[in-house]
Amino acid sequence: MDCHADLAHATEFPHPEKPGAPQCASCHAEPVERYAEGVHARALRTKPGGPAATCTDCHGAHDILSSKDRVSRTYHLTLPRTCGRCHGDAETIRRGGIAIGNVAALFEDSIHGQALAKSGLVVAPNCGSCHGYHDIRRANDPKSPVFHANVPATCGRCHEGIRNEYDTSVHAQAVRSGQGTGAVCSDCHTAHAIKAADVPTWRLDVIKECGTCHDESIRTYRDGFHGQASALGFVRVATCADCHGAHGILAQSDHRSRVHPANLVTTCGHCHPRANRSFVQFDPHADPEDRERSRAVFYTARLMKLLLAAVFTFFGIHTVLWFPRSLRERRKSQARSDGRPTAD
Amino acid sequence: MEDPRPTEGQEVHLLRFDRYDRLLHGLLMASFLGLSLTGLPLLFAEERWALRMARLLGGYGVTGLLHRFFASLLIACFLFHLARLLHKVYVRKQRGILWGPDSLVPQPRDVVQMLQHFRWFVGLAPRPRFDRFSYWEKFDYWAVFWGMAIIGGSGLLLWFPGLFARLLPGWVLNVAFVVHGEEALLAVVFIFTVHFFNCHLRPEKFPMDTVMFTGRVTLDELRHERPAEYERIERSGRIHALRVLPAPARLRRAGYLLGAIAVALGLLMVMLTLYALLSA
Numbered sequence: 001m002d003c004h005a006d007l008a009h010a011t012e013f014p015h016p017e018k019p020g021a022p023q024c025a026s027c028h029a030e031p032v033e034r035y036a037e038g039v040h041a042r043a044l045r046t047k048p049g050g051p052a053a054t055c056t057d058c059h060g061a062h063d064i065l066s067s068k069d070r071v072s073r074t075y076h077l078t079l080p081r082t083c084g085r086c087h088g089d090a091e092t093i094r095r096g097g098i099a100i101g102n103v104a105a106l107f108e109d110s111i112h113g114q115a116l117a118k119s120g121l122v123v124a125p126n127c128g129s130c131h132g133y134h135d136i137r138r139a140n141d142p143k144s145p146v147f148h149a150n151v152p153a154t155c156g157r158c159h160e161g162i163r164n165e166y167d168t169s170v171h172a173q174a175v176r177s178g179q180g181t182g183a184v185c186s187d188c189h190t191a192h193a194i195k196a197a198d199v200p201t202w203r204l205d206v207i208k209e210c211g212t213c214h215d216e217s218i219r220t221y222r223d224g225f226h227g228q229a230s231a232l233g234f235v236r237v238a239t240c241a242d243c244h245g246a247h248g249i250l251a252q253s254d255h256r257s258r259v260h261p262a263n264l265v266t267t268c269g270h271c272h273p274r275a276n277r278s279f280v281q282f283d284p285h286a287d288p289e290d291r292e293r294s295r296a297v298f299y300t301a302r303l304m305k306l307l308l309a310a311v312f313t314f315f316g317i318h319t320v321l322w323f324p325r326s327l328r329e330r331r332k333s334q335a336r337s338d339g340r341p342t343a344d
Numbered sequence: 345m346e347d348p349r350p351t352e353g354q355e356v357h358l359l360r361f362d363r364y365d366r367l368l369h370g371l372l373m374a375s376f377l378g379l380s381l382t383g384l385p386l387l388f389a390e391e392r393w394a395l396r397m398a399r400l401l402g403g404y405g406v407t408g409l410l411h412r413f414f415a416s417l418l419i420a421c422f423l424f425h426l427a428r429l430l431h432k433v434y435v436r437k438q439r440g441i442l443w444g445p446d447s448l449v450p451q452p453r454d455v456v457q458m459l460q461h462f463r464w465f466v467g468l469a470p471r472p473r474f475d476r477f478s479y480w481e482k483f484d485y486w487a488v489f490w491g492m493a494i495i496g497g498s499g500l501l502l503w504f505p506g507l508f509a510r511l512l513p514g515w516v517l518n519v520a521f522v523v524h525g526e527e528a529l530l531a532v533v534f535i536f537t538v539h540f541f542n543c544h545l546r547p548e549k550f551p552m553d554t555v556m557f558t559g560r561v562t563l564d565e566l567r568h569e570r571p572a573e574y575e576r577i578e579r580s581g582r583i584h585a586l587r588v589l590p591a592p593a594r595l596r597r598a599g600y601l602l603g604a605i606a607v608a609l610g611l612l613m614v615m616l617t618l619y620a621l622l623s624a
Contacts, residue, residue, distance in 0.1 A: 222390060225502070225521060231389035234404035274506030281514030282505070288522060300519045304526035311487075311530060315538040318480075321465035322546060330547040 002026055024055045034135035043096065051086065051096045058082055077116050079126040080107055106192035123158070130154055146191070149175050151184040159185075165248040183213060197246075200235040210240045220285040236271075243267055243284065356563040358577075358586040364428065366559050371421050372488070373606055378414035380532050380613050382407045387525050388620040397616075415499055422492045445475040445576060450486070454479040475572040480542050491531050498524040532617060536610035544603065552607070557599025558591035 003022040007015055025032040035041055035055070043052035058074060065072035073082045086092045088104025107113040107127070115124035130146055131137075137144035145154040152172065156163030166172050166185075174182025188209045189195075195202050207230060211218030221227040221240070229237040243259055250257035258267045264280035272279065286294040288301035361369070385394040385407060401407045432438045440446040456472075458479045463469035472478075477485075498520035501508045505517050544552040555561050567574045577583050591599075 225386075228386050228389035229404060232385060232395060232398045232404045232407070234408075272506055274509070276509060278512070279506060279509035279514045282509070282517045283515065286515075286518040286521075294518065296515055297518045297522055300522045301526070304523060304530075308526065308530050311534060315534070318462075319538065319541050321462065323541075325465045325467075326546040326548050330550075333548070 021054075022056065022061075028055075031134045037137070038132075038135040039138050040136065051092045053086060057086070076122050076126055077120060079128055080104065080113060080116060083127045084108075100192075103192045106190075110192060110194045111196050112194060125158065129158075146186075148184055149178075151186050155185045162247050169247060169249045170251050171249060181213075187212075203235055203239055204230055204233065206241065207239050217285060220287045223288075224284055224286065226284055238271060238284065242270065355590070357560045357588050357590045358563060358566060358583070359559055359588045360555055360561045360566075361559040363559070366557065368421055368425055369556050370602070371417060373602070375414040375418040375421065376531075376535065377606060377609055379411060379418065380528075381609065382411040382414065383528055384532065384613060384617065386411075387528060388617070391616075391620045393616055393619075412503065415496070415503075418492065419496055422496065445572065446477075448477050448482050448485050450479070450482055454482060473572045474570045475576070476570065478570075484539055484542070487531075487534065491527060495524060495527050495531065498527070529617065533614060536614045540607060540610060544607070552600065552603040554591070554596055554599040554603070557602060558595050560588060560591050 003024065003026075004019040005023050005026070006020045032055070040052040040054070043050055044054070060073055067074040067076070069075060070077075072078065084104030084107075086096070087098065088102055088108075090102070092098075093101060108117065112124050112126075115121045116126060132145055137147075139146045139148070141147060142149075144150065152163055152166055152175070156166075171182040171184070175184060176182075188206060189197075190209075195205075197206075207218070207221070207227075211221075217240075218227075222231065226238045230239055245258050250260075252259050254260060255262060257263065261280075265275050265277060268275040268280050268282075283294060283297075286297045288294065288297050291298045381397070382401060385398040385401075388394045398404055398407045401410065429441070432441055441448070443449055443451070457474065460469050460472040461479075464471050501512075501517060501520040502524060509517065543549065543556075563574075566577075577586065
């Protein structure tokens with residue numbers, strides 16, 4: 001009756017009428033207050049009767065167990081399945097207008113999901129580790145742990161070493177400057193479908209993640225040998241991170257940067273042991289459209305295009321004129337061999 | 345000796361290409377097709393068909409290995425051809441291959457014949473009296489000759505970048521990369537459209553001219569297509585020396601088969617190339 005206050009004065013048990021909503025707040029004031037600030041409560045306020053989780057959807061009703069209990073719905077290893085009852089259900093996703101879609105499936109296949117479900121690691125994060133538990137907020141809420149600028153700190157709670165390295169990078173600098181343009185962990189690794197970084201497919205997949213912001217660089221990379229070979233699935237070829245580094249990417253002007261002119265022999269030398277000062281004059285981002293950056297390539301490409309245009313224009317005309325004449329010749333010689341008189 | 349001039353019901357066959365010419369052209373064909381098949385996927389790496397083609401050939405690693413294999417074959421052909429040329433000029437003293445009617449070297453009369461050929465196309469002049477090599481055949485030859493030097497040279501640079509960077513500044517590799525791709529595009533589209541049309545697919549030759557495979561041309565064909573050469577042969581009395589038996593049926597069939605495979609693969613590659621260029 002602490003939960004169903006409306007039953008306090010009931011005389012007849014079992015109570016014939018369905019009781020009202022339970023009053024969890026009468027004991028659990030603090031979690032309920034936080035819940036009220038979260039995305040689920042907000043959805044219920046804006047869309048009453050809509051599909052948004054309340055206390056019982058996650059915790060159960062009469063069978064509520066402590067989250068430390070290994071058969072509880074909110075046990076660390078079980079929580080993704082509990083969240084997935086809604087976030088992995090097509091109908092709920094549709095009715096609730098959940099833009100990100102089936103995140104439960106994405107998470108299940110991710111390295112974190114596998115660590116929980118397959119390896120049973122309680123140190124691996126579940127949904128709540130990143131999103132919080134009761135006051136789950138939208139990613140565009142600055143108070144949310146998954147708000148863009150807060151992501152490095154959130155991931156860094158476990159991945160502290162990576163975070164330390166990331167904090168020195170140009171990306172972290174841009175995030176700190178408040179411009180909101182610097183990449184954070186999830187921009188490259190994705191939020192839910194995070195994959196192990198030491199598998200070949202990841203090496204190739206991450207290229208396009210870099211390319212979502214660095215569109216000029218990805219264009220010139222794809223036009224070069226490294227980018228072509230990796231597009232065909234070749235793994236033993238330089239991708240973005242092999243030259244620029246991954247977490248601690250520095251500006252080229254920084255003398256500690258791997259792509260600072262003074263460090264190129266070492267960087268290229270990882271794959272090309274014979275690399276010397278001359279070798280590193282090769283530009284992996286040469287741009288045939290950019291006369292300032294790639295003068296020799298610019299003029300070479302122009303010259304080759306001119307050559308192609310000249311050859312195909314000449315032989316295009318040559319062929320188009322020759323074809324009807326050749327057709328007439330064939331008919332003539334056929335007529336001759338048939339013994340008929342020819343027209344000319 | 346029987347009369348070599350054509351008699352009723354009997355065709356006279358003359359040798360136009362000797363066995364080394366045919367062998368080199370065959371190896372050139374094989375290596376060129378191989379290089380195109382293994383190179384185009386890289387040139388158009390972002391196309392969906394490129395990935396499929398590379399996988400079909402055994403993945404990127406095998407594709408690259410085959411490309412280098414065919415490249416070595418083509419370089420060997422090129423060197424053998426150069427050696428033959430030197431042998432002809434210096435040992436057998438055939439200076440005629442350097443200038444004159446039997447030479448592939450472009451000469452003023454090629455320009456005149458080209459202009460007349462254009463006039464003949466539109467009915468303003470009689471057909472030029474071609475000799476052993478017409479201007480478009482010379483263009484084919486020199487396009488391949490220059491192409492092999494350019495593609496082969498830039499290809500070697502890209503094959504051994506560390507070695508060549510010791511001799512040349514690294515940006516030359518950027519230039520080599522652009523040249524290799526563009527020249528390859530030129531070669532692939534030219535050979536599989538213009539060369540195919542000029543030598544095989546144009547109505548007078550359709551579906552193909554087997555002379556490059558059998559080495560033989562009939563006296564009738566020669567008189568019609570290359571009257572200047574015919575007259576030279578007639579005058580010089582070399583006709584006996586050039587006369588050969590007709591090509592065995594087996595050789596003709598092999599020629600048709602090789603030609604059909606080359607045309608099919610070539611046209612497929614041209615279509616894929618044009619698709620990639622037009623959809624870009």
